Amino acid sequence: xxxxxxxxxxxxxxxxxxxxxxxxxxxxxxxxxxxxxxxxxxxxxxxxxxxxxxxxxxxxxxxxxxxxxxxxxxxxxxxxxxxxxxxxxxxxxxxxxxxxxxxxxxxxxxxxxxxxxxxxxxxxxxxxxxxxxxxxxxxxxxxxxxxxxxxxxxxxxxxxxxxxxxxxxxxxxxxxxxxxxxxxxxxxxxxxxxxxxxxxxxxxxxxxxxxxxxxxxxxxxxxxxxxxxxxxxxxxxxxxxxxxxxxxxxxxxxxxxxxxxxxxxxxxxxxxxxxxxxxxxxxxxxxxxxxxxxxxxxxxxxxxxxxxxxx
Numbered sequence: 001x002x003x004x005x006x007x008x009x010x011x012x013x014x015x016x017x018x019x020x021x022x023x024x025x026x027x028x029x030x031x032x033x034x035x036x037x038x039x040x041x042x043x044x045x046x047x048x049x050x051x052x053x054x055x056x057x058x059x060x061x062x063x064x065x066x067x068x069x070x071x072x073x074x075x076x077x078x079x080x081x082x083x084x085x086x087x088x089x090x091x092x093x094x095x096x097x098x099x100x101x102x103x104x105x106x107x108x109x110x111x112x113x114x115x116x117x118x119x120x121x122x123x124x125x126x127x128x129x130x131x132x133x134x135x136x137x138x139x140x141x142x143x144x145x146x147x148x149x150x151x152x153x154x155x156x157x158x159x160x161x162x163x164x165x166x167x168x169x170x171x172x173x174x175x176x177x178x179x180x181x182x183x184x185x186x187x188x189x190x191x192x193x194x195x196x197x198x199x200x201x202x203x204x205x206x207x208x209x210x211x212x213x214x215x216x217x218x219x220x221x222x223x224x225x226x227x228x229x230x231x232x233x234x235x236x237x238x239x240x241x242x243x244x245x246x247x248x249x250x251x252x253x254x255x256x257x258x259x260x261x262x263x264x265x266x267x268x269x270x271x272x273x274x275x276x277x278x279x280x281x282x283x284x285x286x287x288x289x290x291x292x293x294x295x296x297x298x299x300x301x302x303x304x305x306x307x308x309x310x311x
Contacts, residue, residue: 007049012116104253159220
């Protein structure tokens with residue numbers, strides 16, 4: 001039986017899957033993210049996924065979408081070396097956002113806007129592939145869950161100090177929500193912020209609290225989500241300008257867009273998005289099938305999409 005392997009990993013979680021040549025998924029593994037910027041622990045997590053799924057199986061092709069790949073030469077080289085040790089057969093290591101773009105459009109032109117722990121866009125037009133954003137949390141990743149979490153901590157600190165004018169009391173309610181999510185008092189917030197084992201993931205988790213408060217009508221949270229939508233839409237605008245395609249379709253991936261309000265706010269700026277054809281892990285499997293020279297038909301895509309939903 002011809003098998004293909006796909007893996008999609010961002011800053012917070014990983015999903016890997018094995019599928020047949022007709023797109024039927026037969027095995028799935030889920031685990032924590034393979035973020036190389038969070039330390040060497042990602043190599044052990046990858047080994048666990050390989051042990052769970054691969055065994056004595058051989059694959060016509062394996063495609064792994066990894067966060068940070070293609071961004072820092074030394075990190076990318078290390079990622080490729082680790083993957084090659086596990087996958088001696090045909091394989092590709094790609095950026096996870098490119099994999100998500102393949103999933104969303106399955107070969108058609110478009111720009112994929114990913115907003116998860118970090119943020120980035122990947123556009124493909126007439127065989128040309130260009131990325132936008134993804135500069136990292138130090139001075140980029142605008143609109144991402146990490147960015148929302150970091151901005152939430154900053155806003156909360158301003159409220160707690162009295163530096164942010166708060167006549168309505170919405171700021172104090174926002175700050176209290178952030179403190180509750182962190183499980184600390186105001187006096188312990190600095191210690192919480194600087195003693196995180198995985199700061200990217202823990203800050204990013206605060207985006208869920210901000211989204212919930214925004215949906216409950218908190219003005220400070222709603223304004224922060226609007227600012228996130230502004231920053232995210234900039235990626236789409238940049239892609240359209242760079243590629244000379246003002247009507248280029250856009251689609252989306254990543255946990256930030258589980259917020260219906262933020263997705264709607266981004267759509268208000270960039271236009272209605274195209275619903276992704278496949279989830280990101282489907283992009284890795286689609287690319288593996290293409291890399292292996294397997295026929296990619298509508299039946300393959302429909303089987304793959306339905307099979308992933310079942311898993």
